[in-house]
Amino acid sequence: MQPNRRQWLQQIGLGTLALGLSSLESFAAPANNEGKSRSLAPSDVIRLSSNENPYGPSPMARSAMIENMMKSNRYNWDITSELMKAIADKNNLPGENILVTAGSTEILNLLAVYYSMQKGNFVIADPSFTNWTNIAVQQGLTKIAVPLDENKRNDLDAMQSKITGETRFVYICNPNNPTATIVDATKLRDFIREAAKKTMVVVDEAYLEFTEEPSVCDMVKDIKNLIVIRTFSKIYGMAGARVGYAMAHPDTIDALLKLKVWPNGDISVMSRVGAMAALKDKDFFNDCNIKNNAARAYTVSQLQSKGLHCIPSYTNFIYFSLKEYEHDFFDVLKINKIQGTGIYEQEGKWTRITVGTMEEMQRFISVI
Template identity: 55%
Template sequence: MMQTNRRTWLQQIGIVTAGFSVAPFKALALPSVKHPTVTTTADQAIRLSSNENPYGPSPLAREAMARSIGSSNRYNWNTAEQLMAALAQKNQVTEDNILIAAGSTVILDLVVQSFAAQGGNFIVPHPSYTNWTKRAEQLGLEKRSIPLTPAKQLPLDAMLAAMNSATRMIYVCNPNNPTGTLCEHNALLSFIKTAAKKATVIVDEAYIDFTDQPSVSHLVAENKNLIVVRTFSKIYGLAGARTGYAIAHKDTISRISALQTWANGDVSVVSRAAALASLSDTGFVKQCYAQNIAVRKYTIEQLTRLGITCIPSHTNFIYFSLAGYKKDFFGVLKNNNIQGTFIYEADGQWTRITVGTLDEMQRFISVIQ
């Protein structure tokens, strides 16, 4: 099966990229680390709030999107199959282990719906990515929030201790949003093995591509209580294209997909073309990875110079404390047309900022210092 998937995937990538002769187009080119060419003028808002990739979509993705517009009058049956095959190959699973939806949050919503009728509780670390949890509570599930460790690491042991017979789901965002911290891989594997005996473990890997840590998706073939959630919103630069997917045991995928009116069908032809092309543009991903490391390092160094405590980050954002900051941080950002976030933890005045381009982060540092 995997050999067939590999041949199919290579053929599909060839179809998407065939005829793409991407000229040296400055508007599409990713800037180098030393000489960034993506700039933001003084009258443009700098978006440092939603962890978007400031360099994407990739050139191949943009080409594929433009070429697919003419096919938007047709349903996306063929591209749905192509993307599922490509994702199966990328993650070394079968197509039966993949479910595609219009963003990873939609996947989380489907998982919530699959458990809502049972009642009970779900466990999440705090702070973490919890945009989806309101829906869970609306459907009658009890939310149990477990505080992070003093080092802002996920409290895996405490989360296990909080489980009981009514626990339906336990959520791990790795790396964690908003802290940028990363679970030690073996500790995470041990956690999954233990927690999955009692409840479904959701591992959100939205930011895993900014690390060198392997995915835990290889466990799904034998573990029906593990769901891995991935997205094209971050390193692939397709946040607005709304494409995410789940990797899980085939029986689990079947159960969740039954909640979709049209399984794997809510992502547009244009978005699917972009996602498929993005998978082949490995050079763009590597450049984004390297650029993010360089600009993140610069930003942390500058924040530290200003006496601001930062948590080491494994993502495209930085978590830091405003406890000793004397100015009105959010007022300064607003007055300078920079979009930030908010206070995630009152104790220590912890907030988060997205890593933009070097030019954007230089402007950010200049206005807050």
Template identity: 30%
Template sequence: MEGKPILNQLSPYKQGKQTKEIQEEFGLNHIVKLASNENPYGYSEQVKDVLSDGLPEFNIYPDGYTGEVRMALSDKLNIQPNQLIFGSGTEEVIQLLCRSFLQPGSNVVMAAPTFPQYKHYALIEGATVREIPTDEHGYHDLDRMLEAIDESTKIVWLCSPNNPTGAVIPKDDFLSFMSKCPKHVLVAFDEAYYEYMDKEADPDALSHMDNYENLITMRTFSKAYGLAGLRIGYGISSSDIITTLDKVRGPFNTTSIAQKAAVIALGDQAFIENTYEKNKTVKASFETFLDRIKWPYYDSETNFLLVSTPVSGMEVFQYLIENGFIVRPGELLGIPNTVRISLGTEEDMKELQQLLLKFHEEKAKVQ
């Protein structure tokens, strides 16, 4: 049996080596994973407490309407319940968008580099992908993205903060883009790292939802909320777009335990504030260190930094992994001579700085 012809040009997602593999390969006792932008502070203790008291009935299908978390988000975000759709992480929402709106002959417009699953799922649906390079600082080139739109464009992907560069689309630029974007084009605004942004950097897309019926905003519980292992994210849009997406959504696509944990996590905003403050402190300290060794980095409103390296990012990656730190080499992200480093705890980042300083000094001697 053969699949779609386009699948011959794609590869399955390949995750990095797991902790146990690396420990065995390099004889290490301790591994620090700084490659997947996870929350190093875990998740709300309230989630742990509630789930310890009683797990959902695993023999019963979950609530296909995601009623409890839907109402909690509706109240928190001041939106109607029918403006929400839930998925197994925002990645499934992206997949639902592609399945609902794309077909052979259509096209999508996106930045490059950005989250790769936009392109992956668009190609599977037979759409053409138009990639517009970010500027030298990792920001979307919105003018060129507008120029790339035509009558066959169905979706424009905007990632803010952008993964892997960390850059936010400024509010004025976002509103200008929305005012100029043709109404037949769905603007998919991915805010997976929303909770890490400084409030001044927030483009406040949600407050303009009523003005732009071709806008969908996506957020997740995987990053700041620390529920990556449970896989639950959501999209916010007009009721018409949500209805369209619901037609292709699986009837029980989020689990009972994920729904329950999301409700509890949503209620513990003190944990989110604590995560935000710790991340901000660690990021500032790491940026100061990078300035000292003169390794440039991209502006970031996230829990990671994309760092320019004096040699191949793969070389830095290999050095760090042999010393117990896993990062993401830029060569795998389409940005040579960089590494994307998730921000860990203060203790872990101090140890990382020592390793990078040693690497930097060794390279300086060679030169």
């Protein structure tokens, strides 16, 4: 397929489309346990709440952002296509399969608005990453929450059974947040092939780069009803820079572009050049994974030695049960200036903690 010129111009910010949405409030995510706004923590607070990378941005990304700071007085048309090409090359896809946004949550916002234009439902695991789902519900979609399996993984068979003619999309966070679990790659591909015959499948791979599991992004070339989401907020350590992207069929990309007044214009010059540099910094990427694996293994072993059951983690966070914990866990964290999360499942009192540096995790273990 030849690239659509109009689409390409839209992607690099030269095409401006207006959309008559009823209210821009649709894009404002309400506060909840997972998505509430948090001010930057004081320097003496250990932040183990948002699954951020404590080591980033990478040295190459920092240098690129500093060197290009003075270019912030100009619009970023000339480097927009460069970032898209870098992402496309990384994932072995044509540029027409890529949509770059200000963080992956913006893609989820766009999907919620787009697929709620027609009444119906969406299917999602419970618990999973849900801070964006209130937008879909507010726009009129019904949320179909499917319990995880006994191993705290997405129950693909159960989710498949919930798809009906009214289902607008099904969302799979893999690895899953907050449980840190991953589904079998072959089973996921089989699920996508079957589910995509009936509805749009959204696979959120925000944490996949903490694993050695293969992406399903190669499937977007042949399956129109598939969107794969990635972010620079996690392994690349650029959560505050706000860079994310979607990989999908060109027709799907084109449909989502129509929801944006200035496609790809919402990412700053510094964020763009930082993201491009981050993709090149292989040493930093590998070093982060090594450090994360070591700190995670230490923390899991220590939690288990205290009688706290942990779910095997494939990410930079750990899901564990406070059922046998004898103290007020969250009060202990507060007193010791450590930011945590909350209870995701009352039965078993399951909570999540981000994996920080080894020193931070040693401090965490020492106080609990």
